[in-house]
Amino acid sequence: MAGTAVLGRLNWQAADVVEVVTETPRVKTIAFDVPGWSGHRAGQHVDVRLTAEDGYEAERSYSIASPPDGTRVDLTVVRIDDGEVSPYLADELRPDDQIELRGPVGGYFVWEPSQGGPLLLAAGGSGIAPLMAMIRLRAAAESDVDTRLLFSSRSWDDIIYRDELERLNGDGLRVVHTLTHSQPPGWTGYARLVDAEMLAEVGPTPDERPRVYVCGPTPFVEAVAEALVHLGHEPRGIKTERFGPTGG
Amino acid sequence: MDPLMVDGNAIAGLLQEVFAVEMTTASGTCGTCGATEAVGAIHVFRGAGIVMRCPHCDNPLVKIVRDDTRLWMGFPGVRTLEVTL
Amino acid sequence: MSPIISRGFRGRRDDAPPDRVPPGQYVTRDYPVLSAGPTPHTPLDQWDFSIVGEVDEPRRWTWDEFRALPSEEVTRDIHCVTKWSKLDTAWQGVSIDTLLDGIETSAEYVIEFSDGGYTTNLPLEDVTGGKAWVAFGYDGEPLEPEHGGPARMLVPHLYFWKSAKWVRGLRLQATDEPGFWETNGYHNYGDPWREQRYWGD
Numbered sequence A: 001m002a003g004t005a006v007l008g009r010l011n012w013q014a015a016d017v018v019e020v021v022t023e024t025p026r027v028k029t030i031a032f033d034v035p036g037w038s039g040h041r042a043g044q045h046v047d048v049r050l051t052a053e054d055g056y057e058a059e060r061s062y063s064i065a066s067p068p069d070g071t072r073v074d075l076t077v078v079r080i081d082d083g084e085v086s087p088y089l090a091d092e093l094r095p096d097d098q099i100e101l102r103g104p105v106g107g108y109f110v111w112e113p114s115q116g117g118p119l120l121l122a123a124g125g126s127g128i129a130p131l132m133a134m135i136r137l138r139a140a141a142e143s144d145v146d147t148r149l150l151f152s153s154r155s156w157d158d159i160i161y162r163d164e165l166e167r168l169n170g171d172g173l174r175v176v177h178t179l180t181h182s183q184p185p186g187w188t189g190y191a192r193l194v195d196a197e198m199l200a201e202v203g204p205t206p207d208e209r210p211r212v213y214v215c216g217p218t219p220f221v222e223a224v225a226e227a228l229v230h231l232g233h234e235p236r237g238i239k240t241e242r243f244g245p246t247g248g
Numbered sequence B: 001m002d003p004l005m006v007d008g009n010a011i012a013g014l015l016q017e018v019f020a021v022e023m024t025t026a027s028g029t030c031g032t033c034g035a036t037e038a039v040g041a042i043h044v045f046r047g048a049g050i051v052m053r054c055p056h057c058d059n060p061l062v063k064i065v066r067d068d069t070r071l072w073m074g075f076p077g078v079r080t081l082e083v084t085l
Numbered sequence C: 001m002s003p004i005i006s007r008g009f010r011g012r013r014d015d016a017p018p019d020r021v022p023p024g025q026y027v028t029r030d031y032p033v034l035s036a037g038p039t040p041h042t043p044l045d046q047w048d049f050s051i052v053g054e055v056d057e058p059r060r061w062t063w064d065e066f067r068a069l070p071s072e073e074v075t076r077d078i079h080c081v082t083k084w085s086k087l088d089t090a091w092q093g094v095s096i097d098t099l100l101d102g103i104e105t106s107a108e109y110v111i112e113f114s115d116g117g118y119t120t121n122l123p124l125e126d127v128t129g130g131k132a133w134v135a136f137g138y139d140g141e142p143l144e145p146e147h148g149g150p151a152r153m154l155v156p157h158l159y160f161w162k163s164a165k166w167v168r169g170l171r172l173q174a175t176d177e178p179g180f181w182e183t184n185g186y187h188n189y190g191d192p193w194r195e196q197r198y199w200g201d
Helices: A086-092 A125-140 A162-168 A196-202 A218-231 B008-019 C063-067 C096-100
Strands: A013-024 A027-033 A045-051 A057-063 A072-078 A098-105 A119-124 A147-153 A173-179 A211-217 A238-243 B027-030 B036-038 B043-046 B050-053 B060-066 B071-074 B078-082 C048-053 C059-062 C072-079 C084-095 C109-114 C119-123 C133-138 C152-154 C167-173
Touching: A013 A072, A027 A086, A045 A072, A045 B008, A057 A072, A057 A125, A072 A086, A072 A125, A098 B008, A119 A125, A119 A196, A119 A218, A125 A147, A125 A162, A125 A173, A125 A211, A125 A218, A125 A238, A147 A196, A162 A173, A173 A196, A196 A218, A211 A218, A218 A238, A238 B008, B008 B043, B008 B050, B008 B060, B008 B071, B027 B060, C048 C063, C048 C096, C059 C063, C063 C133, C072 C133, C084 C096, C096 C133
Parallel strands: A119 A147, A119 A211, A147 A173, A211 A238, C048 C167
Antiparallel strands: A013 A027, A013 A098, A027 A072, A045 A057, A045 A098, B027 B036, B027 B078, B043 B050, B050 B060, B060 B071, C048 C059, C072 C084, C084 C133, C109 C119, C109 C167, C133 C152
8 A cells, every 4th residue: 555545534433442451550551442443554543532521622642552453453551640631541441431533544654564674663662652563563464574673761660562572572573672760680781862872783774774663752753863864874764753742 | 853843644634634635645845945755754833723844944834723613724835745646 | 423422531621710711711730832833042142122113213122131121020811722721820021011112103013023933913002001011031930942932922811822932023014914823714813702713703
Protein backbone atom coordinates (compact mmCIF):
# COMPACT_ATOMS: atom_id res chain seq x y z
CA MET A 1 0.00 0.00 0.00
CA ALA A 2 2.29 2.73 -1.25
CA GLY A 3 1.72 6.46 -1.46
CA THR A 4 -1.43 8.22 -0.45
CA ALA A 5 -4.33 5.85 0.10
CA VAL A 6 -7.88 7.00 -0.47
CA LEU A 7 -9.42 6.15 2.87
CA GLY A 8 -12.57 8.22 3.09
CA ARG A 9 -13.88 10.54 5.76
CA LEU A 10 -12.88 9.56 9.28
CA ASN A 11 -15.56 8.96 11.85
CA TRP A 12 -15.45 8.53 15.59
CA GLN A 13 -15.99 4.88 16.49
CA ALA A 14 -16.85 3.13 19.73
CA ALA A 15 -14.03 1.14 21.31
CA ASP A 16 -14.77 -1.45 24.00
CA VAL A 17 -12.25 -2.12 26.75
CA VAL A 18 -11.30 -5.78 26.81
CA GLU A 19 -8.42 -5.78 29.24
CA VAL A 20 -6.16 -3.42 31.19
CA VAL A 21 -2.58 -4.58 31.70
CA THR A 22 0.01 -3.00 34.00
CA GLU A 23 3.30 -2.54 32.18
CA THR A 24 5.25 -0.49 34.76
CA PRO A 25 4.26 1.49 37.88
CA ARG A 26 3.17 4.42 35.71
CA VAL A 27 2.20 2.71 32.47
CA LYS A 28 -0.77 0.61 31.45
CA THR A 29 -1.77 -1.00 28.18
CA ILE A 30 -5.47 -0.98 27.39
CA ALA A 31 -6.64 -3.57 24.90
CA PHE A 32 -9.70 -2.44 22.95
CA ASP A 33 -12.03 -4.23 20.61
CA VAL A 34 -13.22 -1.87 17.89
CA PRO A 35 -16.11 -3.39 15.97
CA GLY A 36 -15.78 -2.52 12.33
CA TRP A 37 -12.06 -1.82 12.60
CA SER A 38 -10.65 -2.16 9.12
CA GLY A 39 -7.07 -2.69 10.18
CA HIS A 40 -4.05 -0.48 10.57
CA ARG A 41 -0.34 -0.26 9.79
CA ALA A 42 2.42 -0.47 12.35
CA GLY A 43 3.31 3.06 13.47
CA GLN A 44 -0.11 4.63 13.01
CA HIS A 45 -2.05 6.25 15.81
CA VAL A 46 -5.59 7.01 16.84
CA ASP A 47 -7.23 10.11 18.21
CA VAL A 48 -9.12 9.34 21.43
CA ARG A 49 -12.12 11.40 22.55
CA LEU A 50 -13.62 11.38 26.03
CA THR A 51 -16.94 13.09 26.68
CA ALA A 52 -18.24 13.89 30.16
CA GLU A 53 -21.94 13.79 30.99
CA ASP A 54 -22.23 17.57 30.70
CA GLY A 55 -20.71 17.53 27.22
CA TYR A 56 -17.18 18.54 28.19
CA GLU A 57 -14.72 16.92 25.76
CA ALA A 58 -11.06 16.11 25.75
CA GLU A 59 -9.04 14.67 22.88
CA ARG A 60 -5.59 13.10 22.80
CA SER A 61 -3.62 11.03 20.33
CA TYR A 62 -2.12 7.63 21.15
CA SER A 63 0.03 5.38 19.02
CA ILE A 64 -1.31 1.89 18.38
CA ALA A 65 1.04 -0.48 20.17
CA SER A 66 -0.41 -3.70 18.75
CA PRO A 67 0.31 -5.02 15.27
CA PRO A 68 -2.61 -5.43 12.86
CA ASP A 69 -4.85 -8.15 14.34
CA GLY A 70 -8.53 -8.12 13.45
CA THR A 71 -10.50 -5.66 15.54
CA ARG A 72 -7.95 -5.44 18.34
CA VAL A 73 -6.33 -2.08 19.10
CA ASP A 74 -3.91 -1.75 22.05
CA LEU A 75 -2.98 1.65 23.43
CA THR A 76 -0.17 2.15 25.95
CA VAL A 77 -0.79 5.05 28.29
CA VAL A 78 1.62 6.79 30.67
CA ARG A 79 -0.20 8.19 33.68
CA ILE A 80 0.81 11.83 33.99
CA ASP A 81 0.15 13.16 37.50
CA ASP A 82 -2.54 15.84 37.36
CA GLY A 83 -3.15 14.94 33.74
CA GLU A 84 -6.63 15.28 32.37
CA VAL A 85 -6.94 12.20 30.20
CA SER A 86 -4.18 9.76 31.15
CA PRO A 87 -5.25 9.18 34.76
CA TYR A 88 -8.73 8.37 33.49
CA LEU A 89 -7.49 5.92 30.87
CA ALA A 90 -4.90 4.33 33.14
CA ASP A 91 -6.86 4.16 36.40
CA GLU A 92 -10.58 4.30 35.66
CA LEU A 93 -11.27 2.17 32.62
CA ARG A 94 -12.68 -1.29 33.22
CA PRO A 95 -13.54 -4.08 30.79
CA ASP A 96 -16.73 -3.27 28.88
CA ASP A 97 -16.28 0.51 29.28
CA GLN A 98 -16.41 2.48 26.05
CA ILE A 99 -14.45 5.38 24.67
CA GLU A 100 -14.40 6.89 21.20
CA LEU A 101 -11.51 6.77 18.83
CA ARG A 102 -10.82 7.87 15.30
CA GLY A 103 -8.35 6.26 12.99
CA PRO A 104 -6.05 4.75 12.13
CA VAL A 105 -4.18 7.83 10.99
CA GLY A 106 -0.65 8.75 10.13
CA GLY A 107 0.63 7.02 7.02
CA TYR A 108 3.93 8.86 7.25
CA PHE A 109 5.33 7.14 10.31
CA VAL A 110 4.76 3.50 9.32
CA TRP A 111 6.85 0.44 8.57
CA GLU A 112 6.10 -2.94 7.15
CA PRO A 113 8.44 -5.86 6.50
CA SER A 114 8.19 -5.44 2.70
CA GLN A 115 9.96 -2.09 3.09
CA GLY A 116 13.02 -3.92 4.37
CA GLY A 117 15.84 -2.46 6.42
CA PRO A 118 18.17 -2.23 8.11
CA LEU A 119 15.95 -0.62 10.74
CA LEU A 120 17.09 1.72 13.49
CA LEU A 121 14.39 2.39 16.07
CA ALA A 122 15.06 4.98 18.78
CA ALA A 123 12.54 5.24 21.60
CA GLY A 124 12.34 7.68 24.50
CA GLY A 125 10.05 6.35 27.23
CA SER A 126 6.50 5.91 25.97
CA GLY A 127 7.78 6.64 22.47
CA ILE A 128 8.31 2.90 22.33
CA ALA A 129 4.61 2.33 21.58
CA PRO A 130 4.53 2.76 17.77
CA LEU A 131 7.96 1.13 17.46
CA MET A 132 6.66 -1.87 19.43
CA ALA A 133 3.88 -2.25 16.88
CA MET A 134 6.60 -2.46 14.24
CA ILE A 135 8.63 -4.96 16.28
CA ARG A 136 5.56 -7.12 16.95
CA LEU A 137 4.58 -7.03 13.29
CA ARG A 138 8.10 -8.03 12.34
CA ALA A 139 7.91 -10.99 14.72
CA ALA A 140 4.46 -12.05 13.52
CA ALA A 141 5.66 -11.94 9.92
CA GLU A 142 8.77 -13.91 10.91
CA SER A 143 10.87 -11.24 9.26
CA ASP A 144 14.62 -11.31 9.79
CA VAL A 145 15.23 -7.68 8.75
CA ASP A 146 18.26 -6.31 10.64
CA THR A 147 16.57 -4.26 13.37
CA ARG A 148 18.19 -2.35 16.21
CA LEU A 149 16.17 -0.79 19.00
CA LEU A 150 17.84 1.84 21.16
CA PHE A 151 15.48 2.38 24.08
CA SER A 152 15.92 5.13 26.65
CA SER A 153 14.13 4.69 29.98
CA ARG A 154 14.56 6.23 33.41
CA SER A 155 15.28 2.98 35.22
CA TRP A 156 15.02 -0.79 34.92
CA ASP A 157 11.53 -0.80 36.44
CA ASP A 158 10.37 1.83 33.96
CA ILE A 159 11.20 -0.17 30.85
CA ILE A 160 7.90 -0.72 29.07
CA TYR A 161 7.48 -4.20 27.49
CA ARG A 162 10.77 -5.22 29.09
CA ASP A 163 10.15 -8.97 29.29
CA GLU A 164 8.65 -9.20 25.81
CA LEU A 165 11.61 -7.35 24.33
CA GLU A 166 13.95 -9.76 26.07
CA ARG A 167 12.09 -12.67 24.52
CA LEU A 168 12.10 -11.15 21.05
CA ASN A 169 15.80 -10.22 21.19
CA GLY A 170 17.54 -12.28 18.54
CA ASP A 171 16.65 -13.41 15.00
CA GLY A 172 18.04 -10.16 13.67
CA LEU A 173 16.55 -7.94 16.40
CA ARG A 174 18.99 -6.32 18.81
CA VAL A 175 17.56 -4.48 21.82
CA VAL A 176 19.85 -1.99 23.56
CA HIS A 177 18.73 -0.13 26.68
CA THR A 178 20.03 3.03 28.21
CA LEU A 179 18.88 3.86 31.75
CA THR A 180 19.17 7.55 32.37
CA HIS A 181 18.23 8.08 36.03
CA SER A 182 19.12 4.96 37.96
CA GLN A 183 20.58 1.58 37.18
CA PRO A 184 20.26 -1.80 38.92
CA PRO A 185 23.30 -3.21 40.75
CA GLY A 186 25.79 -4.72 38.33
CA TRP A 187 24.41 -2.83 35.32
CA THR A 188 26.99 -2.71 32.53
CA GLY A 189 24.82 -1.12 29.88
CA TYR A 190 24.45 2.50 28.88
CA ALA A 191 23.56 4.89 31.67
CA ARG A 192 23.18 8.27 29.97
CA LEU A 193 21.07 10.21 27.53
CA VAL A 194 21.27 9.00 23.95
CA ASP A 195 24.10 10.75 22.10
CA ALA A 196 26.00 10.47 18.83
CA GLU A 197 28.59 8.11 20.27
CA MET A 198 25.91 5.69 21.47
CA LEU A 199 24.08 5.83 18.16
CA ALA A 200 27.32 5.15 16.29
CA GLU A 201 28.00 2.12 18.47
CA VAL A 202 24.49 0.69 18.19
CA GLY A 203 23.20 1.71 14.84
CA PRO A 204 23.82 0.75 11.27
CA THR A 205 26.30 3.08 9.55
CA PRO A 206 25.07 5.79 7.18
CA ASP A 207 26.45 3.73 4.29
CA GLU A 208 23.95 1.02 5.08
CA ARG A 209 21.16 3.58 4.51
CA PRO A 210 18.96 2.41 7.37
CA ARG A 211 15.32 3.33 7.78
CA VAL A 212 15.23 5.30 11.01
CA TYR A 213 12.20 5.88 13.25
CA VAL A 214 12.55 8.09 16.32
CA CYS A 215 9.71 8.53 18.78
CA GLY A 216 9.36 10.15 22.19
CA PRO A 217 9.23 13.54 23.87
CA THR A 218 10.20 16.40 21.59
CA PRO A 219 13.60 17.12 23.24
CA PHE A 220 14.57 13.42 22.94
CA VAL A 221 13.58 13.27 19.28
CA GLU A 222 15.41 16.50 18.50
CA ALA A 223 18.61 15.31 20.18
CA VAL A 224 18.58 11.94 18.43
CA ALA A 225 17.70 13.32 15.00
CA GLU A 226 20.43 15.95 15.24
CA ALA A 227 22.99 13.39 16.38
CA LEU A 228 22.13 11.07 13.50
CA VAL A 229 22.49 13.84 10.93
CA HIS A 230 25.75 14.79 12.58
CA LEU A 231 26.94 11.20 12.09
CA GLY A 232 26.17 11.44 8.40
CA HIS A 233 22.72 9.87 8.16
CA GLU A 234 20.46 11.18 5.41
CA PRO A 235 17.82 13.48 6.96
CA ARG A 236 15.11 12.11 4.68
CA GLY A 237 15.79 8.63 5.96
CA ILE A 238 14.88 9.70 9.50
CA LYS A 239 11.22 9.74 10.44
CA THR A 240 10.25 11.39 13.68
CA GLU A 241 7.21 11.38 15.90
CA ARG A 242 7.43 13.95 18.64
CA PHE A 243 5.16 13.71 21.65
CA GLY A 244 4.75 17.41 22.38
CA PRO A 245 3.25 18.81 25.58
CA THR A 246 -0.34 18.10 24.61
CA GLY A 247 -1.10 17.54 28.25
CA GLY A 248 -1.80 14.34 30.15
CA MET B 1 14.22 23.39 18.41
CA ASP B 2 11.14 24.21 20.35
CA PRO B 3 9.82 21.81 22.97
CA LEU B 4 6.24 22.71 22.06
CA MET B 5 6.59 21.61 18.47
CA VAL B 6 5.22 18.36 17.12
CA ASP B 7 5.27 16.82 13.63
CA GLY B 8 2.62 17.02 10.92
CA ASN B 9 1.92 13.40 11.73
CA ALA B 10 0.31 14.53 15.00
CA ILE B 11 -2.58 16.15 13.14
CA ALA B 12 -3.09 13.32 10.68
CA GLY B 13 -6.61 12.76 11.99
CA LEU B 14 -7.58 16.40 11.64
CA LEU B 15 -6.24 16.54 8.08
CA GLN B 16 -7.95 13.34 7.07
CA GLU B 17 -11.22 14.74 8.44
CA VAL B 18 -10.94 17.53 5.90
CA PHE B 19 -9.31 15.95 2.90
CA ALA B 20 -10.71 12.44 3.19
CA VAL B 21 -7.35 11.08 2.06
CA GLU B 22 -4.13 10.33 3.91
CA MET B 23 -2.31 13.66 3.94
CA THR B 24 0.83 12.99 5.95
CA THR B 25 2.49 11.37 2.95
CA ALA B 26 1.58 14.28 0.67
CA SER B 27 4.36 16.80 0.18
CA GLY B 28 4.27 20.56 0.42
CA THR B 29 6.57 23.16 -1.11
CA CYS B 30 7.23 26.25 0.95
CA GLY B 31 6.34 29.47 -0.84
CA THR B 32 9.03 31.38 1.04
CA CYS B 33 12.16 29.25 0.80
CA GLY B 34 11.15 26.63 -1.77
CA ALA B 35 11.93 23.59 0.41
CA THR B 36 9.76 20.49 -0.10
CA GLU B 37 8.84 18.18 2.77
CA ALA B 38 6.33 15.44 3.54
CA VAL B 39 3.37 16.88 5.42
CA GLY B 40 4.14 14.38 8.17
CA ALA B 41 7.50 16.10 8.71
CA ILE B 42 6.23 19.66 8.83
CA HIS B 43 6.44 21.43 12.18
CA VAL B 44 3.14 21.84 13.98
CA PHE B 45 2.42 24.35 16.73
CA ARG B 46 -0.78 24.52 18.76
CA GLY B 47 -1.84 28.04 19.72
CA ALA B 48 -5.36 29.42 19.62
CA GLY B 49 -5.41 27.39 16.40
CA ILE B 50 -2.95 25.11 14.66
CA VAL B 51 -0.02 26.48 12.69
CA MET B 52 2.10 24.36 10.35
CA ARG B 53 5.52 25.89 9.73
CA CYS B 54 8.27 25.14 7.26
CA PRO B 55 10.98 23.11 9.03
CA HIS B 56 13.65 25.03 7.11
CA CYS B 57 12.60 28.67 7.32
CA ASP B 58 9.86 28.63 10.04
CA ASN B 59 7.38 30.55 7.91
CA PRO B 60 3.73 29.63 8.44
CA LEU B 61 2.52 27.34 5.68
CA VAL B 62 -0.97 26.47 6.91
CA LYS B 63 -3.27 27.80 9.64
CA ILE B 64 -6.21 25.81 10.95
CA VAL B 65 -9.07 26.99 13.16
CA ARG B 66 -12.06 24.84 13.93
CA ASP B 67 -15.28 24.75 15.86
CA ASP B 68 -17.81 21.93 16.07
CA THR B 69 -19.19 22.34 12.58
CA ARG B 70 -16.72 24.46 10.65
CA LEU B 71 -13.04 24.44 9.90
CA TRP B 72 -11.02 27.27 8.38
CA MET B 73 -7.82 26.42 6.62
CA GLY B 74 -5.51 29.15 5.35
CA PHE B 75 -2.46 28.58 3.17
CA PRO B 76 -0.39 31.73 3.62
CA GLY B 77 2.85 30.01 2.75
CA VAL B 78 2.25 26.93 0.61
CA ARG B 79 3.36 27.18 -2.97
CA THR B 80 2.22 23.71 -3.98
CA LEU B 81 0.82 20.58 -2.38
CA GLU B 82 1.46 17.26 -4.09
CA VAL B 83 -0.92 14.40 -3.33
CA THR B 84 -0.48 10.90 -4.76
CA LEU B 85 -3.76 9.62 -6.13
CA MET C 1 -23.87 10.94 15.76
CA SER C 2 -23.91 12.04 19.38
CA PRO C 3 -20.73 11.31 21.27
CA ILE C 4 -20.36 8.33 23.57
CA ILE C 5 -20.25 9.38 27.20
CA SER C 6 -17.30 7.87 28.99
CA ARG C 7 -18.35 6.56 32.37
CA GLY C 8 -16.96 8.67 35.18
CA PHE C 9 -14.92 11.02 33.02
CA ARG C 10 -14.88 14.55 34.35
CA GLY C 11 -11.68 16.09 33.14
CA ARG C 12 -9.73 18.48 35.32
CA ARG C 13 -11.94 21.42 35.94
CA ASP C 14 -12.29 23.79 38.82
CA ASP C 15 -15.54 25.28 40.03
CA ALA C 16 -16.73 27.94 37.67
CA PRO C 17 -18.51 30.87 39.38
CA PRO C 18 -20.96 31.87 36.63
CA ASP C 19 -20.60 35.60 37.11
CA ARG C 20 -16.90 35.36 36.49
CA VAL C 21 -16.72 32.73 33.78
CA PRO C 22 -17.98 33.53 30.29
CA PRO C 23 -20.24 31.07 28.46
CA GLY C 24 -18.58 27.90 27.22
CA GLN C 25 -15.48 28.29 29.35
CA TYR C 26 -13.91 25.92 31.90
CA VAL C 27 -11.72 27.04 34.77
CA THR C 28 -8.21 25.70 35.18
CA ARG C 29 -5.52 26.23 37.77
CA ASP C 30 -2.84 25.23 35.29
CA TYR C 31 -1.37 27.66 32.82
CA PRO C 32 -1.45 25.84 29.47
CA VAL C 33 1.24 26.91 27.04
CA LEU C 34 -0.21 27.52 23.61
CA SER C 35 1.91 28.91 20.83
CA ALA C 36 1.55 29.70 17.15
CA GLY C 37 5.25 29.36 16.61
CA PRO C 38 8.68 28.78 18.13
CA THR C 39 9.54 30.81 21.23
CA PRO C 40 11.63 33.82 20.24
CA HIS C 41 14.65 34.69 22.38
CA THR C 42 15.40 38.34 21.74
CA PRO C 43 18.22 39.50 24.02
CA LEU C 44 17.16 42.41 26.21
CA ASP C 45 19.90 44.64 24.81
CA GLN C 46 18.30 44.23 21.38
CA TRP C 47 14.69 44.52 22.56
CA ASP C 48 12.63 47.64 22.03
CA PHE C 49 8.97 48.62 22.08
CA SER C 50 7.63 51.05 19.47
CA ILE C 51 4.50 53.03 18.82
CA VAL C 52 4.28 53.70 15.10
CA GLY C 53 1.79 54.50 12.36
CA GLU C 54 -0.75 57.31 12.56
CA VAL C 55 1.01 59.25 15.31
CA ASP C 56 2.50 62.73 15.34
CA GLU C 57 5.81 61.23 16.31
CA PRO C 58 6.76 57.55 16.57
CA ARG C 59 8.01 56.49 20.00
CA ARG C 60 10.52 53.89 21.00
CA TRP C 61 11.73 52.55 24.35
CA THR C 62 14.71 50.32 25.02
CA TRP C 63 14.27 47.67 27.72
CA ASP C 64 15.83 49.92 30.36
CA GLU C 65 13.71 52.89 29.30
CA PHE C 66 10.61 50.72 29.29
CA ARG C 67 11.32 49.37 32.78
CA ALA C 68 11.86 52.90 34.07
CA LEU C 69 8.27 53.80 33.19
CA PRO C 70 5.65 53.71 35.95
CA SER C 71 4.18 50.23 36.17
CA GLU C 72 1.37 48.68 38.13
CA GLU C 73 0.21 45.37 39.53
CA VAL C 74 -2.86 44.05 37.82
CA THR C 75 -4.97 41.04 38.82
CA ARG C 76 -7.46 39.83 36.26
CA ASP C 77 -9.24 36.78 34.92
CA ILE C 78 -8.10 35.63 31.48
CA HIS C 79 -10.10 33.67 28.93
CA CYS C 80 -8.65 31.63 26.08
CA VAL C 81 -10.74 30.89 23.01
CA THR C 82 -9.76 27.22 23.41
CA LYS C 83 -12.18 27.24 26.35
CA TRP C 84 -9.99 27.47 29.41
CA SER C 85 -10.23 30.41 31.81
CA LYS C 86 -7.81 31.24 34.56
CA LEU C 87 -9.01 33.39 37.44
CA ASP C 88 -7.09 36.00 39.41
CA THR C 89 -3.93 36.00 37.34
CA ALA C 90 -1.42 38.48 38.72
CA TRP C 91 0.68 40.61 36.41
CA GLN C 92 3.02 43.54 36.51
CA GLY C 93 3.00 45.87 33.54
CA VAL C 94 2.98 49.30 32.01
CA SER C 95 -0.43 50.66 31.11
CA ILE C 96 -0.99 51.44 27.44
CA ASP C 97 -2.34 54.78 28.67
CA THR C 98 1.15 55.52 29.97
CA LEU C 99 2.73 54.56 26.64
CA LEU C 100 0.26 56.66 24.65
CA ASP C 101 0.36 59.59 27.02
CA GLY C 102 0.64 62.82 25.07
CA ILE C 103 0.50 61.14 21.68
CA GLU C 104 -1.68 62.82 19.11
CA THR C 105 -3.50 60.52 16.77
CA SER C 106 -6.61 60.29 14.65
CA ALA C 107 -6.25 56.52 14.51
CA GLU C 108 -9.17 54.35 15.51
CA TYR C 109 -7.42 50.99 15.33
CA VAL C 110 -4.34 49.35 16.70
CA ILE C 111 -2.24 46.42 15.49
CA GLU C 112 -0.11 44.62 18.07
CA PHE C 113 3.01 43.18 16.44
CA SER C 114 5.42 40.63 17.87
CA ASP C 115 8.71 38.85 17.36
CA GLY C 116 8.03 35.90 15.04
CA GLY C 117 5.48 37.80 12.95
CA TYR C 118 2.30 37.42 14.99
CA THR C 119 -0.21 40.25 14.78
CA THR C 120 -3.63 40.96 16.26
CA ASN C 121 -5.95 43.93 15.76
CA LEU C 122 -8.29 45.87 18.04
CA PRO C 123 -10.10 49.20 18.21
CA LEU C 124 -7.88 51.81 19.87
CA GLU C 125 -10.52 52.38 22.53
CA ASP C 126 -10.08 48.76 23.65
CA VAL C 127 -6.50 49.38 24.76
CA THR C 128 -7.06 52.74 26.43
CA GLY C 129 -8.83 53.84 29.60
CA GLY C 130 -7.16 51.30 31.86
CA LYS C 131 -8.00 48.25 29.78
CA ALA C 132 -4.59 47.10 28.53
CA TRP C 133 -0.97 46.75 29.57
CA VAL C 134 2.39 45.65 28.32
CA ALA C 135 3.13 43.03 30.98
CA PHE C 136 6.66 42.03 31.98
CA GLY C 137 5.94 40.20 35.22
CA TYR C 138 3.67 37.28 36.09
CA ASP C 139 2.96 35.96 39.57
CA GLY C 140 5.73 38.06 41.07
CA GLU C 141 8.43 36.82 38.66
CA PRO C 142 9.78 38.03 35.33
CA LEU C 143 7.54 36.77 32.53
CA GLU C 144 8.96 33.50 31.15
CA PRO C 145 9.70 33.19 27.43
CA GLU C 146 7.20 30.35 26.93
CA HIS C 147 4.48 32.61 28.36
CA GLY C 148 5.43 35.56 26.21
CA GLY C 149 8.43 37.06 27.99
CA PRO C 150 10.21 39.42 28.17
CA ALA C 151 6.96 41.32 27.55
CA ARG C 152 3.49 40.60 26.21
CA MET C 153 0.23 42.46 25.79
CA LEU C 154 -2.42 42.01 28.43
CA VAL C 155 -5.96 42.82 27.26
CA PRO C 156 -8.08 40.73 29.64
CA HIS C 157 -11.55 41.84 28.54
CA LEU C 158 -11.10 40.06 25.20
CA TYR C 159 -10.16 36.47 24.37
CA PHE C 160 -6.49 35.99 25.08
CA TRP C 161 -5.35 35.69 21.46
CA LYS C 162 -5.84 39.47 21.48
CA SER C 163 -2.97 39.71 23.99
CA ALA C 164 0.07 39.16 21.81
CA LYS C 165 3.02 37.32 23.31
CA TRP C 166 6.53 38.66 22.64
CA VAL C 167 5.01 42.01 21.71
CA ARG C 168 7.36 44.60 20.19
CA GLY C 169 4.98 47.44 19.50
CA LEU C 170 1.69 48.93 18.47
CA ARG C 171 0.85 50.33 15.07
CA LEU C 172 -1.96 52.87 15.12
CA GLN C 173 -4.09 52.98 11.99
CA ALA C 174 -7.13 54.74 10.60
CA THR C 175 -8.34 51.46 9.15
CA ASP C 176 -8.80 48.05 10.73
CA GLU C 177 -6.51 45.24 9.58
CA PRO C 178 -7.39 41.69 10.66
CA GLY C 179 -4.38 39.94 12.15
CA PHE C 180 -2.88 36.45 12.22
CA TRP C 181 -5.97 34.64 13.51
CA GLU C 182 -8.62 37.17 12.49
CA THR C 183 -7.84 36.38 8.85
CA ASN C 184 -8.30 32.68 9.48
CA GLY C 185 -11.62 32.10 11.22
CA TYR C 186 -11.36 33.78 14.60
CA HIS C 187 -13.72 36.65 15.32
CA ASN C 188 -12.53 40.15 14.50
CA TYR C 189 -13.42 41.54 17.95
CA GLY C 190 -13.45 38.57 20.36
CA ASP C 191 -15.67 39.45 23.35
CA PRO C 192 -15.82 36.34 25.58
CA TRP C 193 -19.06 37.49 27.24
CA ARG C 194 -20.82 37.43 23.88
CA GLU C 195 -18.91 34.25 22.97
CA GLN C 196 -17.42 35.84 19.87
CA ARG C 197 -14.99 33.08 19.01
CA TYR C 198 -15.36 32.61 15.24
CA TRP C 199 -16.43 34.41 12.09
CA GLY C 200 -20.14 34.89 12.07
CA ASP C 201 -20.58 34.56 15.84
